[in-house]
Amino acid sequence: MKTGIMGGTFDPIHYGHLLAAEEARRNLGIDRLIFVPTGDPPFKRDITPAEDRYAMTLLATAGVLEYSVSRIEIDRKEPTHTVDTLRAFIKSGINPEDLYFITGLDAMLSITQWFDYEKIPELCTLVTARRPGYPVSGIENLPKFVRDKLKYIEIPQFAISSTEIRERARDGRGIRFLVPHLVQIYIESNSLYKKI
Numbered sequence: 568m569k570t571g572i573m574g575g576t577f578d579p580i581h582y583g584h585l586l587a588a589e590e591a592r593r594n595l596g597i598d599r600l601i602f603v604p605t606g607d608p609p610f611k612r613d614i615t616p617a618e619d620r621y622a623m624t625l626l627a628t629a630g631v632l633e634y635s636v637s638r639i640e641i642d643r644k645e646p647t648h649t650v651d652t653l654r655a656f657i658k659s660g661i662n663p664e665d666l667y668f669i670t671g672l673d674a675m676l677s678i679t680q681w682f683d684y685e686k687i688p689e690l691c692t693l694v695t696a697r698r699p700g701y702p703v704s705g706i707e708n709l710p711k712f713v714r715d716k717l718k719y720i721e722i723p724q725f726a727i728s729s730t731e732i733r734e735r736a737r738d739g740r741g742i743r744f745l746v747p748h749l750v751q752i753y754i755e756s757n758s759l760y761k762k763i
């Protein structure tokens with residue numbers, strides 16, 4: 568049983584996230600995908616409360632048999648790091664050989680800045696999906712022990728970010744078809760990005 572983990576701020580979750588995760592799942596024969604929204608940062612930044620981001624992630628993934636959403640980072644009191652989250656999933660009984668951590672290329676190219684990143688390739692296989700604006704050649708600059716555990720996948724390119732969706736929502740420009748319908752409704756009914 569292969570498990571894929573897709574972490575993110577998901578502020579809000581959009582079709583770029585869903586497409587990257589799903590393509591990784593199909594390409595690598597992953598059986599189940601767990602979306603892991605990050606917790607609230609210790610010092611308040613301009614980030615939507617975790618409960619709203621969690622709710623939107625649930626709405627975006629509801630009804631897809633292979634998908635679930637984990638509260639592990641939201642419920643942790645301390646700041647969370649990917650390495651801790653992977654360790655927690657392994658502790659819960661998943662073999663490192665069956666654990667896949669999925670990111671977009673921008674995130675993967677910054678892996679050497681993550682807390683204890685040297686430990687991460689021992690804990691899982693890394694999967695990274697191409698993202699518009701980030702050069703695939705950047706992978707060559709990652710340390711060899713990272714590259715050895717890294718699978719790169721080409722996916723249909725969707726040049727969208729949560730940042731752009733927040734700006735569009737704030738300015739009253741449409742967000743329809745950039746996020747799942749229920750996420751759009753949630754953002755609009757809660758006036759989520761109106762005052763950023």
Ligand code: ATP
Binds near residue numbers: 669
């Ligand atoms: P923000 O603009 O707030 O940084 P974001 O769109 O980058 O938001 P994140 O929550 O930061 O979304 O990203 C979570 C994960 O999803 C990261 O691994 C990121 O690389 C990946 N990702 C986000 N958008 C895309 C996209 N359009 N295509 C492929 N991967 C993506």
Ligand code: MG
């Ligand atoms: Mg981002």
